[in-house]
Amino acid sequence: MAWSPLERDRRKLEGLVPSQVDLVADLDESIRAAGATGGRERILALRERVEAVLGERASVGDLAEAAAELERDQRLAAAKLAGIPVLAPCAEAFLAVADRLIDLSELAAAGQMGLLLGALVNVEAAVDDLERVLEDVE
Amino acid sequence: MAVGAVDQATLPAVAPRASTTPGALARETADQALGRRTSGAVTVADAQVPAVRDADHAPDPTDRAAIRQQQADFVGTMRDAGIRAGNPPTRAQLREYFGTFNNAERRGEALEQFENYTTAFHVHTAEVEGHRQDDVRYSPETSYYSNGQYFRTEREARREARQEGNTPFYGRISSADASRWRDVNSRPGYNGRKIQDCEGFAYMSQELLGAAGYEVTHTNNQGADGSAHSMTVVRDPDNGQIAVTSNNKTFTGDTQEALLRQGWDWAGGRGVDPGTFYTGPTQARAQAAQQVGANGW
Numbered sequence: 001m002a003w004s005p006l007e008r009d010r011r012k013l014e015g016l017v018p019s020q021v022d023l024v025a026d027l028d029e030s031i032r033a034a035g036a037t038g039g040r041e042r043i044l045a046l047r048e049r050v051e052a053v054l055g056e057r058a059s060v061g062d063l064a065e066a067a068a069e070l071e072r073d074q075r076l077a078a079a080k081l082a083g084i085p086v087l088a089p090c091a092e093a094f095l096a097v098a099d100r101l102i103d104l105s106e107l108a109a110a111g112q113m114g115l116l117l118g119a120l121v122n123v124e125a126a127v128d129d130l131e132r133v134l135e136d137v138e
Numbered sequence: 139m140a141v142g143a144v145d146q147a148t149l150p151a152v153a154p155r156a157s158t159t160p161g162a163l164a165r166e167t168a169d170q171a172l173g174r175r176t177s178g179a180v181t182v183a184d185a186q187v188p189a190v191r192d193a194d195h196a197p198d199p200t201d202r203a204a205i206r207q208q209q210a211d212f213v214g215t216m217r218d219a220g221i222r223a224g225n226p227p228t229r230a231q232l233r234e235y236f237g238t239f240n241n242a243e244r245r246g247e248a249l250e251q252f253e254n255y256t257t258a259f260h261v262h263t264a265e266v267e268g269h270r271q272d273d274v275r276y277s278p279e280t281s282y283y284s285n286g287q288y289f290r291t292e293r294e295a296r297r298e299a300r301q302e303g304n305t306p307f308y309g310r311i312s313s314a315d316a317s318r319w320r321d322v323n324s325r326p327g328y329n330g331r332k333i334q335d336c337e338g339f340a341y342m343s344q345e346l347l348g349a350a351g352y353e354v355t356h357t358n359n360q361g362a363d364g365s366a367h368s369m370t371v372v373r374d375p376d377n378g379q380i381a382v383t384s385n386n387k388t389f390t391g392d393t394q395e396a397l398l399r400q401g402w403d404w405a406g407g408r409g410v411d412p413g414t415f416y417t418g419p420t421q422a423r424a425q426a427a428q429q430v431g432a433n434g435w
Contacts, residue, residue: 040168086160
């Protein structure tokens with residue numbers, strides 16, 4: 001007998017090897033049920049709104065307005081922190097989120113429905129980057 | 139992409155309180171601008187480790203007088219070795235006593251004394267009338283893992299999941315094994331002995347045989363009948379010899395695989411396929427390894 005490397009764990013989670021016992025299958029199911037999240041309440045709400053637009057349950061105008069409001073708040077946040085040298089990376093990260101929100105807002109206004117989800121993922125990625133920056137600040 | 143201008147007149151004043159750190163200010167600002175964080179920007183899975191309880195039996199006498207005698211004999215042995223031991227002995231006294239075996243010449247004696255101590259002062263719940271099928275739940279413990287690594291804190295696991303190129307996933311595994319001396323020492327008594335299950339005995343192996351210098355690895359397996367069992371594999375660093383502890387019994391003189399099988403059989407698993415023996419430096423880690431199907435023998 002020998003030690004099995006934890007590599008198997010990683011491969012299983014990436015779907016490269018099948019589950020071998022029911023317990024692990026249950027875990028896989030819980031992974032699917034959990035789903036990915038944007039991590040922040042307002043970003044989750046934005047995703048719901050995008051999905052509502054795509055499902056024709058909400059108007060494009062409402063989405064563009066919501067994205068614009070969020071974008072404005074990110075710039076306010078950036079401006080609030082920009083004067084504190086140690087928080088300059090945070091300010092830049094807020095501006096990056098704002099830029100991605102402008103993309104989303106413009107695509108919605110132009111009726112580019114097929115590109116909305118991609119733009120949303122970019123917003124979520126920018127928020128993830130912001131979270132990393134926040135974790136690095138004492 | 140053009141950056142929209144900000145109306146400076148609408149900006150809130152930057153006047154953090156003297157006690158507010160820059161980090162706290164940044165996080166507070168993020169909460170206002172983006173809303174509060176939910177479970178994180180990655181997928182989280184929760185898993186409950188199934189109850190770890192031994193199969194059928196772990197036979198031992200429950201005669202009160204015999205138990206008292208066994209306890210007195212063991213404490214007498216400790217005192218003969220120069221340990222100021224009470225009855226029952228404390229964790230510190232026990233570790234001091236088992237530390238006297240921490241050398242190449244005497245380490246093997248610790249195995250017999252481990253049997254003597256655990257038999258005299260502890261009883262498996264399978265021997266307790268009305269509680270034979272109980273799962274003893276010790277202190278709750280949570281393990282985290284992400285991308286093939288285990289972490290002590292959720293924050294570390296989440297950080298790993300967010301690293302570029304990694305699978306954006308971390309898992310949270312709850313277990314209830316013994317991980318502190320208080321876990322085994324605060325258990326209710328039965329005829330003068332503390333009621334444990336295999337996890338408690340495995341923890342005592344870690345504490346006592348570890349004090350004797352053994353390298354201790356925990357195992358956890360689930361047999362084909364659904365019964366789960368915890369044991370330890372202990373290795374003498376001086377001669378490489380392997381022993382296995384299963385509840386209050388030690389097994390020596392064979393291959394690791396054969397010893398684990400003997401330990402499983404002795405705890406009531408005879409005739410049942412033991413499955414894979416998952417391993418870890420602690421019992422919680424071994425149970426977590428079982429959940430993700432990693433680190434198996």
